[in-house]
Amino acid sequence: LVLVLDFGSQYTHLITRRIRGLHVTSVCLPAGTSLESIQALKPAVVILSGGPHSVHLDGAPTVPEGFFEYVKGKGIPVLGICYGLHLIVKLLGGEVKPAERQEYGRMQISAVEGSKLYGSLAGAVDNQTVWMSHGDEAVRLPEGFRVVATSVQGNIAAIENAEANIYALQYHPEVTHSEKGAETLRYFLLEVCGIVADWQLQNVLKEEIEKVSKMVGPDDHVICALSGGVDSAVAATLVHRAIGDRLHCVFVDNGLCRYKERERVMATFEKDLHLPVTCWDATEQFLGKLKGVVDPERKRKIIGAEFIAVFDEFSHKLEREIGKKPAFLVQGTLYPDVIESCPPPGSGKSHSHTIKSHHNVGGLPPDMQLKLVEPLKWLFKDEVREMGKLLGVPASFVSRHPFPGPGLAVRIMGDVTQGNALETIRLADEIFINSIKEAGLYDKIWQAFAVYLPVKTVGVQGDKRTHSHAVALRAITSEDGMTADWYHFDGKFLADVSSKICNTVRGINRVVYDITSKPPSTVEWE
Ligand code: XMP
Numbered sequence: 135l136v137l138v139l140d141f142g143s144q145y146t147h148l149i150t151r152r153i154r155g156l157h158v159t160s161v162c163l164p165a166g167t168s169l170e171s172i173q174a175l176k177p178a179v180v181i182l183s184g185g186p187h188s189v190h191l192d193g194a195p196t197v198p199e200g201f202f203e204y205v206k207g208k209g210i211p212v213l214g215i216c217y218g219l220h221l222i223v224k225l226l227g228g229e230v231k232p233a234e235r236q237e238y239g240r241m242q243i244s245a246v247e248g249s250k251l252y253g254s255l256a257g258a259v260d261n262q263t264v265w266m267s268h269g270d271e272a273v274r275l276p277e278g279f280r281v282v283a284t285s286v287q288g289n290i291a292a293i294e295n296a297e298a299n300i301y302a303l304q305y306h307p308e309v310t311h312s313e314k315g316a317e318t319l320r321y322f323l324l325e326v327c328g329i330v331a332d333w334q335l336q337n338v339l340k341e342e343i344e345k346v347s348k349m350v351g352p353d354d355h356v357i358c359a360l361s362g363g364v365d366s367a368v369a370a371t372l373v374h375r376a377i378g379d380r381l382h383c384v385f386v387d388n389g390l391c392r393y394k395e396r397e398r399v400m401a402t403f404e405k406d407l408h409l410p411v412t413c414w415d416a417t418e419q420f421l422g423k424l425k426g427v428v429d430p431e432r433k434r435k436i437i438g439a440e441f442i443a444v445f446d447e448f449s450h451k452l453e454r455e456i457g458k459k460p461a462f463l464v465q466g467t468l469y470p471d472v473i474e475s476c477p478p479p480g481s482g483k484s485h486s487h488t489i490k491s492h493h494n495v496g497g498l499p500p501d502m503q504l505k506l507v508e509p510l511k512w513l514f515k516d517e518v519r520e521m522g523k524l525l526g527v528p529a530s531f532v533s534r535h536p537f538p539g540p541g542l543a544v545r546i547m548g549d550v551t552q553g554n555a556l557e558t559i560r561l562a563d564e565i566f567i568n569s570i571k572e573a574g575l576y577d578k579i580w581q582a583f584a585v586y587l588p589v590k591t592v593g594v595q596g597d598k599r600t601h602s603h604a605v606a607l608r609a610i611t612s613e614d615g616m617t618a619d620w621y622h623f624d625g626k627f628l629a630d631v632s633s634k635i636c637n638t639v640r641g642i643n644r645v646v647y648d649i650t651s652k653p654p655s656t657v658e659w660e
Pocket of ligand 1: 536537538539540581615616652655656657658659660
């Protein structure tokens with residue numbers, strides 16, 4: 135197992151991802167993890183990630199006391215990346231200072247022959263472009279270390295102490311801008327450290343099914359809210375494999391679903407996945423509570439609370455039917471959610487502001503006292519999609535774009551019950567998505583959707599003046615939804631979609647395309 139200690143870099147998840155891509159088991163833990171917890175994992179290699187801090191600052195995150203004695207004693211190789219390099223240098227007796235020539239972005243490096251870190255890769259690594267992002271630099275190395283690569287600016291790019299099995303890179307091998315970065319990680323783990331590449335999703339699936347079978351007692355019942363998204367569907371299918379029909383799923387139609395969403399997802403759940411699922415029609419309940427509500431945060435809060443109320447009702451109904459309280463709740467929590475919910479190391483608290491109240495069925499009433507089953511919490515989204523395929527989830531379902539919990543409520547600006555807003559946006563969205571699919575672009579786009587604008591503009595349709603609503607189209611590319619770029623369609627595609635929407639959807643005489651990235655915008659409009 136390769137343990138990645140996270141010092142807060144925005145690229146840390148990528149390290150774990152790249153390593154898993156090499157079929158090597160890897161987990162990421164926050165930097166504040168205790169030495170006992172690290173030892174319990176018995177890591178074969180430890181990677182110290184990058185991070186936004188400076189090692190000189192008071193309270194800068196560090197490794198637990200005794201860490202270097204432990205790794206040296208066990209002969210465990212260590213690789214520092216960026217901040218990880220600074221930490222190694224400082225803690226082992228060298229010196230780190232604010233860099234005279236800071237390096238951000240692409241940088242050329244040259245590598246020496248005969249290092250253990252690069253070995254037979256040295257020729258290929260020499261003269262490569264790498265991705266740098268650091269304000270500090272090592273100015274004096276600890277005893278036993280030597281420089282094995284240098285940037286064109288003359289800064290240290292890589293160091294090693296082959297005898298102590300400690301290595302460090304000033305640049306980020308995990309980002310694709312570092313030309314030989316993936317190759318360097320592969321060489322380091324498989325050749326230098328001799329790690330066996332035996333991580334297979336198939337085995338993870340088997341293990342998780344076994345874990346769930348053991349965790350849930352033979353008479354216990356489990357509930358799961360299916361959102362229509364990939365994560366909850368895969369989690370439920372996995373749990374169903376483990377415990378059969380003691381799983382009880384519910385799909386809540388809150389009246390904020392997309393065009394024919396309810397029919398489509400219910401068909402997948404029942405016919406393809408054979409999941410025991412109740413379709414709960416709560417349209418009136420949700421729309422009743424949302425009538426006249428305009429403030430985005432209030433809408434989100436109302437929807438979150440209603441979900442919990444429906445879920446509570448569902449579990450009481452179940453209790454009456456099966457004669458006992460359900461004991462467990464399945465959630466499709468993914469690895470990035472787990473990591474992100476850990477406060478950034480060294481801060482003692484979370485830095486993130488509440489931009490939007492995202493929700494899934496998280497804040498359950500305390501009297502439900504359900505234990506969580508989270509079989510996907512070690513996986514990234516692309517791995518969940520793969521696992522879905524292994525479980526027989528149809529390919530068209532696993533590749534679906536993400537859809538927000540509050541549904542179309544965050545895609546209708548203002549009151550969701552205004553006029554025909556829901557009907558209108560469903561049709562416009564369906565036309566847009568079908569056009570994207572027909573053009574073969576669906577899998578290239580992270581998310582695409584239509585937004586209902588509460589403004590009326592003047593148009594001319596069939597020689598008549600119209601005064602109708604506008605819709606906005608949004609399509610983005612992204613790795614994880616945290617940052618995003620708008621998708622560059624060609625003009626003809628947009629023109630075709632625009633005329634299809636204006637010609638087909640009543641009450642729409644104008645279509646605009648959103649050309650904003652995230653930041654400064656968010657993905658959803660509310
Ligand atoms: P934003 O709009 O915050 O969206 O930039 C980032 C990603 O999150 C999705 N999203 C949500 N997902 N519950 C969810 O499960 C929510 O409340 C929610 N709000 C936004 C959004 O669709 C995008 O993929």
